[in-house]
Every structure is written in structure tokens, then in C-alpha cells.
Amino acid sequence: MPGVPLSGPSSSSTETATPLGTRKKVHFGSIHDAVRAGDVKQLSEIVERGISIxxxxLLHKFTPLHWAAHSGSLECLHWLLWHGADITQATTRGWTAAHxxxxxxxxxxxxxLIINGANLTVQDDRGCTPLHLAATHGHSFTLQIMLRSGVDPSITDVREWKPVHYAAFHGRLGCLQLLVKWGCGIEDVDYNGNLPVHLAAMEGHLHCFKFLLSRTNNAAQALKAFNDNGENVLDLAQRFYKQNILQFIQGAEYERNDSKDQETLAFPGHVAAFKGDLEMLKKLIEDGVIxxxxxDNNGSTPMHKAAGQGHIECLQWIIKMGADSNITNKAGExxxxxxxxxxxxxxVKLLEGLQKYDIDDENEVDEDDMKYFIRHGVEGSTDAKADLYLNESDKTDARMRAYKKIVELRHLLEIAESNYKHLGGITEEDLKQKKERLESEKTIQELQGQLEYERLRREKLECxxxxxxxxxxxxxxxLENIQVPNVTAVEDDSSCESSKEKRRVKKKVSSGGVFVRRY
Incomplete structure (x- = not known):
């Protein structure tokens, strides 16, 4: 973007290399050169001499904080913020350090900058916020950090362009799909009535064009939609000679429900890496599409995809382009x-040679152990390339200074909390503990009341x-008293019945006999 200077210190304050490969330190003449070189020691010395932070x-109208954000000098940026640098100061174009x-x-x-209260809704002279600029330049991870901070992605510039319009116009597919994922509308028009799909067609960004069509409620209607000049996407593609868009509209049949096609539209770089299509991958990355x-949705990078399929040529080219091999996906891989x-x-052999900074979890932090500060995980930016060059010795020193600062601040915090408590102050931790204690007591009282109720209820049930x-x-x-007389009567009745039965049998036998007369 015009107006953004190249990084690096001025020629009068650069560092020279010795034949052995070590760098010879030089003394910088200005605070801006020290920040651009990432030399926090000289930065503090210059400020101690009375130079304003x-x-x-004179040339770029940048403050030291601007230069720290520009060159990626994170240690200098933290130092400047800690010592009261103005985070709201803007350049002549209205750019803050966040821009x-x-x-x-x-x-x-x-x-x-966000942690220290940077305002991400500040607009420059064209009405652009940091969100617009990150989408313009295709820095998706920086964009994601801002979106997670809660900033409104629907802010418009002077042309009524939202970040989604910038991503579509510049062909930044990664930023585009991220904005859509965060709920940004793709059916909003600018001051000329252009949808994001119009801007993608105008510039010939086929991948963005396909992705936008796949996310619209009605693809046919989006193709027929007219802007304020009475032009649809076909008219714009013809006027700007975008043959790839014309061929897609006129010849290709659009299948919206194909899940594989959806994945290709959203993450074409990942698909190219997975298939080992190095030419397509080169085109997508070199053209700034991704x-x-x-x-992707699983946190995997193109390097993950190429590694999973063993595409060595793709891996070698991705490594050469400066991809980060320490990024982990959602599975932690x-x-x-x-x-x-x-x-x-x-x-495996190719990738393990890159990971020189893996930390053994079993090792504890030892500030006197130089090896601990040599081993390190992911550092710096995942979007920008290494604008600020520091050798391993400089990085190790910076890590040691940062860790010692953490220890010092923790000690000071403990002293401050102790003094505060002795003076009768109540800390947030005390308030939290008091609140938890009151809630616990309330819970105990409720349980005791419930226990008493259950005890009384049990006594009542026992009674x-x-x-x-x-x-x-x-x-x-x-019942027993009623049953005894009945049994006696039954026995008498049964005895009577038995005697009658015996008499009846005797009669039957006698009546059946034969009498013989004797002479």
C-alpha cells in the first residue's frame, strides 16, 4: 500500500557482519532506528537521555510505536506501551499503530495493542479501520484476532465498503471466508450498489467469486443482480475482460449441494496441498488469494495437508516460502x-529438521539455564514474514529479559498486595473469596433447613x-375372635353330617340282603 515505508533501519545505522557470521553492534542515532532494529537496550538509553517516547x-510521521508495529519488534512495542507511549497517535493519513x-x-x-486498549474502530482519512486494512492485505490471522476482540465488522468506509467488500475486491479468499464465518453479510451493497460478488467478478477473482455464490441464498438471483449502473456480474466481467469469470458463468454448471465442491471453494489452497498440485498452490499463494x-475449520494449514499425503515438493516449496511448521491444528498436531x-x-525427516525450539514439558523453568531460552515455540507473526532480523543470540537475550521482567513484576505485585492489605485494602481475590464464602454459607444454611424439614417429615411418618x-x-x-366360633360350628356340622352318612350306609346294606326261611 502506498505510504507504508519499507522496514529496516536507515543505512547510516545498520549492523555489519563479520567474516565469522556474527554481527557487530552499532549505536543508533535516533529512537526510530533503535526500534526498527529491535534494540530495546538502546531504546531505553535514548529515552533516558531525554528523547520523547x-x-x-520527519519523513514518515511515524512514532516509535508505529515503527514497532511496522517492523514486528514485539519487545520494543511492549516496552513503549509500558512506559506510556500514546496508543492513539495517528499519522497524517490517520493511521494508528493498530492500522x-x-x-x-x-x-x-x-x-x-488490543490488550493495552487500542481502539479498532478508529478510521483513517478514507474511513478504513484496521479490519478493512487486514482484509485488504490478506492477513487472516490478524483479522481473526481483531474479530475475537469483539470489534464490529460491519463498519463502512467513505465508499460504504465493509471489510468483506475489500476482501472480495482484492481476492483475499481466506479473509473472505473468515468474515462470512463471523456473520458478515455478503448481500450488502456499496455506494454504487455493488455486492461483494460484483467486485470479485470485476477483478477476476474466480475463487472468491465461486465462494460468494456458494454462500448466497439464491445463486441465480445473485448472477442477475444489477448495481446502480445497471450492470450485473456478467456485464462487469465482459467490461473488464475477465475471461475466467465469463467461462464459469457461461459454461460451468454450478452444483451448490456438493460438499466436496464446498470444501474446494472455501479452502482451495488446502485442497491443492492435499492433492500435491504445486502449480495451483503457488498461484494461490503468490497471487495473495490465500x-x-x-x-481451515480444523485448524490445519496447507503444510498439514501436504504432510499428511507426503508431498515432498509441496512441503519444500511451502517451507521455502516461510511457512510456520510449529502451528498446531485442533487436535494439537x-x-x-x-x-x-x-x-x-x-x-517427517524434512519437517523435524525445522523444529529446533520444541520444549520438553518435563523440564522446569530455570532462569539461569541458557538452554531453556534457546528452546522456544512459535514466535512472532504467522501472517507477516520476518521483517525484523534477529539472530539466535539476540532472540535468546530477549527471551531472558522478558522472563526476568515477569519474575520482577510478580515480586513487585506481591509486595504491593501485601502493603495494600496492611493498609486495610481489600483485593479482588479477597472479594472473590468473601463472595465464595458467603455463597457457601448460604448453601449450607439451605441444606441445613432442608435437612431439618426432612427430619420432621420422617418423625411424622414414623408416628x-x-x-x-x-x-x-x-x-x-x-379377626381372630370372629374366626374361632365359626370353626366350632363348622366342626359340629361336619360331625352331624358324618353320623347321618353312616346311618344311610347301613340302611342301604340291610335293604340289599336275602332272607332265608328255615324249616
Missing amino acids: NEVD IAAIRGQDACMQA NINER KPSDVAKRFAHLAA QLDEYRAEVDQLRET
Whole structure:
């Protein structure tokens, strides 16, 4: 973008290399050169000599904070913020440090600025916020950091362009699909009545064009939609000689419900890496359609996809382009882990040679152990390339200074909290503990009340049970008294019946006999 200067210190304050490969330190003449070189020691010395921490350089009208965000000097940026640098100061074009970080894709610096209260809704002289600029330059991870901070993505510039319009116009597919995922409308028009799909067709960004069509409610209607000049996407493609758009509209049949097609539209770089299509991958990345460290829905980068299939040529080119091999997906896997899982030994060997900073979780932090500060994980920006060159020794020193600062601040915090408590102050931790104690006491009282209620209820039920038992015993006695006379009467009746039966048998036998007369 015009107006953004190239990084690096001025020629009068650069560092020279010795034949052995070590760099010789030089003394910088201005605070801006020290920040651009990432030399926090000289930065502090220059400020101690009385130079203003918000001094503006004559050429670019940048403050030291602008230069820190520009070059990705995270340590200097933290130092400047800690010592009261003005985070709201803008250049002649209206750019704050957050605008510069968005343009350069310095996501680590952007995160630091957001934590320190940077206003992401500030607009420059064209009405652009940092969101617009990150979408313009295709820095999707920086864009995601800003979206997660809660900034409104529907702010418009002077042309009524939203970030989604910039992403479509410049062919930034990764930013476009990220904005759509966060709920940005793709059916909003600018001051000329152009939809984002019009802008993609106008510039011939076929991947963005397909993706936008796949996300519209009615693709046929989107193709027929007219802007304020009475032009639809076909008219714009013809006027600007975008043959790829014309061929797609006129010849290709659009299948909206194909899930594989949807994945290709959303993450064409990942698909190219998965298939080993190096030419397509080169075109997508070199044309700025996607970022080389672009994440898909599973958090995987193109390097993960290529590693999973063992495409060595793709991996070599991705590594050469400066991709980060330490990024993990949602499963916590690095590209080398994915290659191991699929037993691609050549890919494993290639990728493991890059990971020089893996930390052993069993090792504890030892500030006197130099090796701990040599081993390190992901650092700096995943969007921007290494604008600020620091050798391993400089990085190790910076990590040691940062860790010692953490220890010092923790100690000071403990002292301050102790003094505050002795003076009768109540800390947030005390308030939290008091609140938890009150809630616990309330819960205990409620449980005790419920226990007392259950005890009384049990006693009542036991009394009722005793009454029922007594009543059962009384009924049982009454029943026994009723049953005894009945049994006696039954026995008498049965004896009578048996005697009658005997007499009846005797009669039958006698009546059946034969009498013989004797002479």
C-alpha cells in the first residue's frame, strides 16, 4: 500500500557482519532506528537521555510505536506501551499503530495493542479501520484476532465498503471466508450498489467469486443482480475482460449441494496441498488469494495437508516460502505429527529438521539455564514474514529479559498486595473469596433447613407408621375372635353330617340282603 515505508533501519545505522557470521553492534542515532532494529537496550538509553517516547520522525510521521508495529519488534512495542507511549497517535493519513499492524500482518503486535486498549474502530482519512486494512492485505490471522476482540465488522468506509467488500475486491479468499464465518453479510451493497460478488467478478477473482455464490441464498438471483449502473456480474466481467469469470458463468454448471465442491471453494489452497498440485498452490499463494499459514475449520494449514499425503515438493516449496511448521491444528498436531501418523518418513525427516525450539514439558523453568531460552515455540507473526532480523543470540537475550521482567513484576505485585492489605485494602481475590464464602454459607444454611424439614417429615411418618401398626394389630385380634366360633360350628356340622352318612350306609346294606326261611 502506498505510504507504508519499507522496514529496516536507515543505512547510516545498520549492523555489519563479520567474516565469522556474527554481527557487530552499532549505536543508533535516533529512537526510530533503535526500534526498527529491535534494540530495546538502546531504546531505553535514548529515552533516558531525554528523547520523547512519542517523537515523530520527519519523513514518515511515524512514532516509535508505529515503527514497532511496522517492523514486528514485539519487545520494543511492549516496552513503549509500558512506559506510556500514546496508543492513539495517528499519522497524517490517520493511521494508528493498530492500522500499521493490520497492514503489515503483525498479529502478535496487534494482540498486544488490543490488550493495552487500542481502539479498532478508529478510521483513517478514507474511513478504513484496521479490519478493512487486514482484509485488504490478506492477513487472516490478524483479522481473526481483531474479530475475537469483539470489534464490529460491519463498519463502512467513505465508499460504504465493509471489510468483506475489500476482501472480495482484492481476492483475499481466506479473509473472505473468515468474515462470512463471523456473520458478515455478503448481500450488502456499496455506494454504487455493488455486492461483494460484483467486485470479485470485476477483478477476476474466480475463487472468491465461486465462494460468494456458494454462500448466497439464491445463486441465480445473485448472477442477475444489477448495481446502480445497471450492470450485473456478467456485464462487469465482459467490461473488464475477465475471461475466467465469463467461462464459469457461461459454461460451468454450478452444483451448490456438493460438499466436496464446498470444501474446494472455501479452502482451495488446502485442497491443492492435499492433492500435491504445486502449480495451483503457488498461484494461490503468490497471487495473495490465500495466506501460506491459512487455517481451515480444523485448524490445519496447507503444510498439514501436504504432510499428511507426503508431498515432498509441496512441503519444500511451502517451507521455502516461510511457512510456520510449529502451528498446531485442533487436535494439537504439528505438520510433522501428521506426517508421522501417516508414516511418511521423508516428510517427517524434512519437517523435524525445522523444529529446533520444541520444549520438553518435563523440564522446569530455570532462569539461569541458557538452554531453556534457546528452546522456544512459535514466535512472532504467522501472517507477516520476518521483517525484523534477529539472530539466535539476540532472540535468546530477549527471551531472558522478558522472563526476568515477569519474575520482577510478580515480586513487585506481591509486595504491593501485601502493603495494600496492611493498609486495610481489600483485593479482588479477597472479594472473590468473601463472595465464595458467603455463597457457601448460604448453601449450607439451605441444606441445613432442608435437612431439618426432612427430619420432621420422617418423625411424622414414623408416628403415622406406629398408628397404622397398632390399628393392624387390633384388626388382627378382632379377626381372630370372629374366626374361632365359626370353626366350632363348622366342626359340629361336619360331625352331624358324618353320623347321618353312616346311618344311610347301613340302611342301604340291610335293604340289599336275602332272607332265608328255615324249616
